[in-house]
Amino acid sequence: MIFELIFAIKCLQTFAVSGGESLCDVDASIQSQPAHKTRYVMIDALRENESLWNLFTRKEEYNPPALDIHRRFPYYLSKHRDVLEPSVSEFLIRNGLEVEYPGGKRFAVCLTHDVDVVYFSRFQLSYEAARSLRRGQLRKSLAVALHRFSKKINPLWNFEQIMNLERKYDAKSSFYFLALERDDQDFNFKLENMKDQMRDIIDSGWEVGLHGGHQAYNNLDVIKREKERLERIVGREVAGYRNHYLRFEVPATWELLKEAGFKYDATFGYADCVGFRNGMCHPFKPFNLNTNEYIDILEIPLAIMDCTLDGYMRLDWEDAWEIARRLICTVERYKGVLTILWHNTSMSGKELEFYEKILECCCRKGAWMTSGEKIWEWWVNRE
Ligand SMILES: [Zn+2]
Numbered sequence: 001m002i003f004e005l006i007f008a009i010k011c012l013q014t015f016a017v018s019g020g021e022s023l024c025d026v027d028a029s030i031q032s033q034p035a036h037k038t039r040y041v042m043i044d045a046l047r048e049n050e051s052l053w054n055l056f057t058r059k060e061e062y063n064p065p066a067l068d069i070h071r072r073f074p075y076y077l078s079k080h081r082d083v084l085e086p087s088v089s090e091f092l093i094r095n096g097l098e099v100e101y102p103g104g105k106r107f108a109v110c111l112t113h114d115v116d117v118v119y120f121s122r123f124q125l126s127y128e129a130a131r132s133l134r135r136g137q138l139r140k141s142l143a144v145a146l147h148r149f150s151k152k153i154n155p156l157w158n159f160e161q162i163m164n165l166e167r168k169y170d171a172k173s174s175f176y177f178l179a180l181e182r183d184d185q186d187f188n189f190k191l192e193n194m195k196d197q198m199r200d201i202i203d204s205g206w207e208v209g210l211h212g213g214h215q216a217y218n219n220l221d222v223i224k225r226e227k228e229r230l231e232r233i234v235g236r237e238v239a240g241y242r243n244h245y246l247r248f249e250v251p252a253t254w255e256l257l258k259e260a261g262f263k264y265d266a267t268f269g270y271a272d273c274v275g276f277r278n279g280m281c282h283p284f285k286p287f288n289l290n291t292n293e294y295i296d297i298l299e300i301p302l303a304i305m306d307c308t309l310d311g312y313m314r315l316d317w318e319d320a321w322e323i324a325r326r327l328i329c330t331v332e333r334y335k336g337v338l339t340i341l342w343h344n345t346s347m348s349g350k351e352l353e354f355y356e357k358i359l360e361c362c363c364r365k366g367a368w369m370t371s372g373e374k375i376w377e378w379w380v381n382r383e
Contacts, residue, residue, distance in 0.1 A: 045095055057278070058251075060078065062289060072246060072271060074272045075272050084276070085330070086282075086331075088278065102368060105367060106366045107331050107332045107334075107368070108336070108337040109331075110174070111173035111359075111369055111370070111371070112339065112342075113173060113341070113343060114178075114242060114244070114343055115177045116178055118157055119148060119154070162347060163206055172369070174266070175208055176240065177211055178211045178244060179230040184213055185213065207373040209242065210262075212226055213244055214244055216244075217243040218249050223260045227262070246302070246305070254286045263373075264300055264372055265297060267302065269304075269339070273312065274309065280299075281330065281338065300372050303327055303338050304327060305341040306342045306346040307343070309323070309324070317354055320354065324358060
């Protein structure tokens with residue numbers, strides 16, 4: 001098995017001399033666990049703990065009393081309120097789950113970007129151009145107004161900029177592209193026009209995955225069609241998936257994604273609240289309560305989405321940072337994987353500053369910041 005065993009240690013070197021500022025309280029009982037090996041154990045021990053097993057399998061989502069307007073199971077309907085604590089992961093770690101990251105990294109951060117939009121709609125265009133003008137940003141306002149004429153001035157054609165930012169922190173990430181056709185809901189760009197850009201992303205060592213459209217999450221034909229469309233254009237198999245609007249049905253979506261040939265999914269998180277939807281801050285094989293079997297796909301659960309913080313949760317950026325910092329520290333404590341979704345449309349102003357703050361903090365803590373595909377490769381090779 002071959003991993004990326006050589007990881008740039010620039011971050012560690014940079015911060016080793018900074019005095020090792022402690023950003024989190026450390027749980028001594030967890031820190032004193034023996035050196036971490038590379039096998040995933042103990043998940044079956046969960047079955048003996050009914051409440052944790054029900055949380056892990058998301059039993060309450062099998063017959064939900066209601067769904068939100070996008071037909072999602074929202075946090076506000078969940079009986080499990082303690083979403084910021086990964087109680088299932090904690091149980092597993094305390095009962096023998098051993099995790100070791102490449103290069104001796106302490107925990108992992110799975111960085112992801114959903115690409116819904118690369119052109120402003122007419123409404124957004126007027127709004128953005130006017131907002132930049134109001135702020136005296138004449139150049140930006142012009143760039144917004146003329147963005148369709150050149151990729152170089154299009155603020156949403158920012159893939160190189162995102163990769164350069166992540167490069168600064170020795171990070172890589174996944175870009176999940178919508179693969180829609182003109183008549184599909186939320187169609188914004190022709191995938192064919194993204195071909196060179198997607199090749200650049202892949203050639204640079206980042207990942208291109210599928211961002212399934214509105215209708216994909218419960219329709220195998222649609223998932224397969226979109227996957228084939230994307231694979232035809234990038235010329236390679238696509239491993240990773242996230243559904244648009246985080247639409248997801250437990251356990252059906254996992255079964256369909258496995259059937260379509262995906263290696264992993266990164267959809268499974270709440271849109272209306274950050275945290276750990278099934279108490280896990282580690283990747284896991286989902287369990288289907290209907291068939292009484294595990295599903296052969298890896299879930300890398302989503303913990304933080306940009307618009308959850310300032311949109312759904314209505315946090316100001318200061319409070320948002322407090323909660324993000326808490327989640328980072330929690331995942332560090334349990335040696336887990338923190339999955340972050342930051343849209344390419346959130347890469348300016350306060351949102352960009354916030355994203356960079358996450359990168360800086362996780363880099364300082366010695367996290368392995370990488371794409372979903374790299375997390376999947378590492379996880380399956382250690383089983
Ligand atoms: Zn989307």
